[in-house]
Amino acid sequence: MSGDRTVTACLILIGNEILSGRTQDKNLSYLAGGLNEVGVQMREARVIPDIRKTIVDTVNECRAKFDYVFTTGGIGPTHDDITSECIAEAFGVGMYRDQEIVDLLQSYMARRGRSEMNEARLRMATFPEGAVLLRNEVSAAPGYKLGNVFVMAGVPRIMHAMFEEAKRYLQGGAVVRSRGIVVDLPEGTIAEPLGDLQARFPEIDIGSYPQMREEGFRVSVVARGTDPARLNQVISELMQSLADLGGHPSEEDLANAQSQSHPDEQP
């Protein structure tokens, strides 16, 4: 951990199935949370199709722009799994077959009474030169790290295993902490004091998320920042000014509010 430095990441989700609406992505919110725990802040995510030039260009643009890049999807055995060729092209390196991984896949299949090794399966043992492998126990086929790019599977259970391995190579900076308040006031009423508070605490990121519930409108205000003392100060000032406006603010349990769907809104 290198303390106060802001360490950034970009996630590239590769796959036509997300862009066609067939598959609902779950990887973004998982990685956003997992990265923050080790002091890395996800600053952008892109969903791109299985098109070679798009993948190569996006990887090259993002690896120059962010400290770390994570990709998910496109590392299986079929013709639409083209991520590894694209990563090799992006880095201008060749590809090699890893005999240890060939053996691993072979014994994984043997344990499951599967058919023989073939060219398609060998693709999962073929990596860009210089790749540092990220083993996973779930499917035996590894992801890998090349430079600051981490290449992982799209299937969540397999991606999670690869991400655990990836963490060993991450040099995190400051960890962002969050605190939240819910209040029974409409967003338009609290906007002005909220804006004033944001102006006075520029290093704290204050977000306002309106909801409409059975029992009436309410707003969830989330403050995020790396300095716990400043964060606490924002929260206590906020509690006071929301009460002054006639609201009944209470602290929100953010751990349980994680990854909720977008609630309904009131102006």
Added chain:
Amino acid sequence: MSGDRTVTACLILIGNEILSGRTQDKNLSYLAGGLNEVGVQMREARVIPDIRKTIVDTVNECRAKFDYVFTTGGIGPTHDDITSECIAEAFGVGMYRDQEIVDLLQSYMARRGRSEMNEARLRMATFPEGAVLLRNEVSAAPGYKLGNVFVMAGVPRIMHAMFEEAKRYLQGGAVVRSRGIVVDLPEGTIAEPLGDLQARFPEIDIGSYPQMREEGFRVSVVARGTDPARLNQVISELMQSLADLGGHPSEEDLANAQSQSHPDEQP
């Protein structure tokens, strides 16, 4: 509808709450499906933070690259709602206050016994010059269209209403149709015939999505294309070759398989 032309779109999801993992996005899959119905294909999606330069640059890059751009998020009354200023900056235009929308918001609030109009709420009646408004009955505050960019709310129920309005301005091209097959074979076994089929039908997009279920491994193969006759040909050849491999293929009901989570995978 202009027939065979491929019409493309990019979705820009604006909001720190998605990148922090707090909110699980649902808008991407909804818009992907809704756009395809009117002959527009979503080719990329980007999730970006509430940072002015990032929003301006991303909007300008994407509106030059795609036929249509849709943004969600950042058009409410609070300090973190900066999308409209950024759209105006991206297009190099000023902003104006729309008195009709001021009146609309006023009567919307009056009906709900809300407090007075204020500067924060007036922000929701302030638009880039040249904006064509997209009314919505849910929250009264409209989205808008400027050039080929459609600016919508992040809250799904409000976004859906704005998208219905947006459809009036879309000139779609060919509609992509999907057919799917599930088969009880591992992905590595079907990869070769699948790749051959893809090579022979380059205009059909064939995707392979492996799953692990209680009852064993299986693969879902989805073929997508604009020519129904060619699509049917791919499906019937696929049924035959999967049966030749010893599998038991059956057609998948894609309507009910929509927006499922990523299933588990086998190599």
